Amino acid sequence: MTKKKPTILVVNDDGITAPGIKVLLxxxxxxxxxxxxxxxxxxxxxxxxxxxxKPLRLDKIELYEGVEMYKCSGTPVDCVKLAVNRIFKGEKPDLCVSGVNHGLNYSINVLYSGTMSAAVEGAIEAIPSIGFSLDDFSHGADFSHCRPYISAIAEQVLTNGLPKGTLLNVNFPHxxxxxxGIKICRQANGHWIEEFEHRLDPYNREYFWLTGQFEWSDRGEDTDVFALKNGYVSIVPTQYDMTAHHTIQELNSWAFNFKS
Amino acid sequence: MTKKKPTILVVNDDGITAPGIKVLLxxxxxxxxxxxxxxxxxxxxxxxxxxxxKPLRLDKIELYEGVEMYKCSGTPVDCVKLAVNRIFKGEKPDLCVSGVNHGLNYSINVLYSGTMSAAVEGAIEAIPSIGFSLDDFSHGADFSHCRPYISAIAEQVLTNGLPKGTLLNVNFPHxxxxxxGIKICRQANGHWIEEFEHRLDPYNREYFWLTGQFEWSDRGEDTDVFALKNGYVSIVPTQYDMTAHHTIQELNSWAFNFKS
Known part of the structure; x- marks a missing residue:
């Protein structure tokens, strides 16, 4: 029995020429x-x-030999939607991988990250999906230590599938x-302490640049933040059902007071 | 004993001149x-x-009498971050409300929605937060039937607070x-069937417009989709912990196969 070669959709948020996506493909x-x-x-x-x-552009380009590639004028989530609808035309790929992101997407950064959102969109489209990110923001980031983990994790997902409505958020230490090794984790609670740099433009009008420090009070040893700090590859199974199911009972006891 | 008047941050994603935000404020x-x-x-x-x-602009404007208002060049989430850091300067508001959105944000649309993401950001900033949306996309949407519900729900949140790490996603029928009445719901599972309209520009280059149909196979009578179809205001308690906790055990049984 010969198995059909799986079809794999590769996306990212750093752009099609980023070194991280080359490693992944x-x-x-x-x-x-x-x-x-x-x-x-x-x-x-x-x-x-x-x-x-506004309209979207989708253009076939040749960048790396033997790889079918398209650049898109839209967001990472647009890329997944266009791929499913215009390229796969409904015949879903067997796997969707996103990244490798230049920079971590642990804790609540899953929400801000285009890399992770593309993988979430893959999961919504019922494609087994994984987002990969590295603890190195630089363009010249070294991804070599990630390679054996990337293929091993992707292989497991191709073999086992993923529970319905879920995807994987994988982060690599620097x-x-x-x-x-690898640790299966939960998303640490945390938040950014924003620091908007205040500047004046050449016309003396003020503007702001978003910067900030990531802080977490969640000291759990089962979190992605803990795993990465301690030299582990973190895998957080992630879902797009954002219902806070545990609070439904409490909310049902509220008495709303309508004034007409 | 006199209670201090609460401070309320109002944001949206339809823009500062949208009729929906006027109703909310x-x-x-x-x-x-x-x-x-x-x-x-x-x-x-x-x-x-x-x-x-790129940089952000934040300018004070006078639009409605007696209301402190700022327009921001950024996204809905930027608005919340700038408000907390530059306007409240760390002294958090007592409530953050977002909307009223022209158009529903039920089911997975919580992910795409700027309205809901602003409310999620409020919750990350530890501010009790609510997103409001109406089943009417039009600029001339009639919000009058939403008003008693908006104030009643906001009052309850000011009185009771919200469980840590959660916010409310409120949707109104047309x-x-x-x-x-009101139903406390879970987020229905569903997805968009994309239909990219294919067109040619004046230079004969192709482009695409994203359109689509929302579909849900989730027939649960405890969902927001069901509530809205049946004439109820839906309230989904929403959380930003996206961990699929129920799958951690299964993933811990995977045997990764590393090739070096």
Whole structure:
């Protein structure tokens, strides 16, 4: 019995020329037929944004030999939607992988991340999906230590599938940290302490640049933040059902007071 | 004993001149001191996007008498971050309300919605937060039937607070439907069947417009979709912990196969 080669959709949010997506598509080529649909420029921090107010461009390009590639003018989530509708035309890929992101997407950063939102969109489209991110923001980030983990995790997802309505959020420690293994984690609670840099433009009008520090009070040893700090690859099973089911009972006891 | 008047942050994604935000700030004025920070133009479908690649503008404007208002060049989430950091300067408001959105944000649309993402950001900032949306996309939407519910729900949140890490996603039926009451719901599972309209520009290059149909196979009578179809105001308690906790045990049984 010969198994059909799986079809793998590769997306990212750093743009189609980012080094991280090259690493990812090279690893995926070992596992199946690869189709890349990625933004034509950086789309970091785009979260789950979609483009509804203007048209989208989707152009086939040749960037790496033997890989079918398309650049898209939209967001990471647009890329997944266009891939499913215009390229796969309803015949879903067997796997959707996003990244490898230049920079961590642990804790609540799953919400801001275009990389993770593309993987979430893959899951909504009922495609087994994984987002990969590295603890290194730089363009020249070294991804070599991630490679064996990327292929091993993707292989497991191709073999086992994923529970319905879920996807994986995988984060790698920086190359300078010795990797101790993989930990299945929960998303740490945390938040950004914003620091908007205040500046004046050449016309003396003020403007702001968003910067900030990530803080977490969640000291749980079962979190992604803890795993990464301690040299582990973190895998957080992630879902797009955002219902706070545990609070439904409490809310049902509220007495609303209507004034007419 | 006199209680201090609560401070209420009002945001939206349809832009600061949208009729929906006027309804919301008018209702909030009855409950406390209102500060509005909203995008200077439409930001629908922006999800949890933040602006990191370019500067942000934040300008005080006078639009409605007696209301402190700021327009922001960024996304709905940027508005919340700028409000907390530059306007409240760390002294958090007592409530953050977002909307009223022109159009429903039920089911998975919580992910695409700028309205809901602004409320999620409020919750991340530890502010009790509510997103409001109406089943009417039109600019001339009639919000009058929503008003008593908006103030009653906001009052309850000011009185009771919300469980940590959660917020409310409130959706209203269209004015043409008689409202039967409020239902506390879970987020229905569903997805969009994309239909990209294919067109040619004046230079004969192709482009696409995103359109689509929302579909849900989830027939549960405890969902927001069911409540709205049946004339109820839906309230989904929503959380930003996206961990699929129920799958951690299964993933811990996976045997990863590393090739070096």
């Amino acid at each position: 090279e690893e995926m080529k070992k596992l199946g037929r690869v189709i890349v649909v990625a933004p034509d420029g950086p789309q970091s921090g785009m979260g789950h944004a979609i483009t509804i107010g 190359i300078d940290k010795e990797i101790k | 008018e209702e909030m004025k009855k409950l406390g001191r209102v500060i509005v920070v909203a995008p200077d133009g439409p930001q629908s479908g922006m999800g949890h996007a933040i602006t990191i690649g 004015i043409d439907k008689e409202i039967k």
